[in-house]
Amino acid sequence: MSITAQQLYDQMRKVQEPKGYYFNTDRERVFELLEALIANRVRYGYMGCPCRLLSGDRDADRDIICPCVYSVPDIAEYGSCYCNLYVSKEWNEGRTPRDYVPERRPPEKMAF
Amino acid sequence: MSDPESLTPAENSDRPDVKIYSLSTCSHCKAAKKFLGECTIKYDFVDVDLLEGDERKAIVEDVRKFNPRCSFPTIIIGEKVIVGFKETEIKEALGME
Numbered sequence: 001m002s003i004t005a006q007q008l009y010d011q012m013r014k015v016q017e018p019k020g021y022y023f024n025t026d027r028e029r030v031f032e033l034l035e036a037l038i039a040n041r042v043r044y045g046y047m048g049c050p051c052r053l054l055s056g057d058r059d060a061d062r063d064i065i066c067p068c069v070y071s072v073p074d075i076a077e078y079g080s081c082y083c084n085l086y087v088s089k090e091w092n093e094g095r096t097p098r099d100y101v102p103e104r105r106p107p108e109k110m111a112f
Numbered sequence: 113m114s115d116p117e118s119l120t121p122a123e124n125s126d127r128p129d130v131k132i133y134s135l136s137t138c139s140h141c142k143a144a145k146k147f148l149g150e151c152t153i154k155y156d157f158v159d160v161d162l163l164e165g166d167e168r169k170a171i172v173e174d175v176r177k178f179n180p181r182c183s184f185p186t187i188i189i190g191e192k193v194i195v196g197f198k199e200t201e202i203k204e205a206l207g208m209e
Binding site for chain 1: 135137138139140141142160161168169172180181182183184195196197198
């Protein structure tokens with residue numbers, strides 16, 4: 001059974017918004033990323049971050065299964081996750097400077 | 113006489129080579145490619161996630177030499193390495209500003 005990007009959007013939104021994490025209001029970008037997450041699940045069996053190179057090993061990539069563990073400090077510091085998928089309310093409202101979010105994942109975490 | 117349409121656009125002729133190490137799924141990589149395309153800048157790219165086995169390992173090692181964090185996109189413009197889609201840095205490296 002495959003999920004559509006709209007279904008994924010609705011599901012994730014329900015879980016994330018109460019925590020203060022919002023989808024970027026750039027819908028085209030969000031849906032492109034959701035499609036990429038679905039593609040990764042088909043390819044690897046898990047929804048790994050579309051903006052990072054996945055190893056294919058779910059355990060090795062546990063920290064970058066979306067929403068990744070780095071999204072919490074990234075949203076706290078920059079108002080956005082690494083992919084600009086999840087953002088703070090302030091980021092969406094243009095009240096946070098939209099700096100490029102640097103990669104926070106330590107390089108030694110890469111399984112290859 | 114040359115047909116003007118067959119000429120390389122003048123703005124491309126003395127510009128450095130551009131290579132992008134990208135992921136097929138990554139929004140910043142897509143944005144970088146789109147930006148360069150809109151600026152009519154020619155570039156080579158490799159979507160590293162679509163490679164497998166030894167080929168992927170070899171390219172990952174290449175990316176690490178330019179960018180030890182091996183994040184994407186890693187954009188090489190001449191001698192410059194730009195990590196991420198940073199429009200201002202790309203324009204500077206291309207001599208567009």
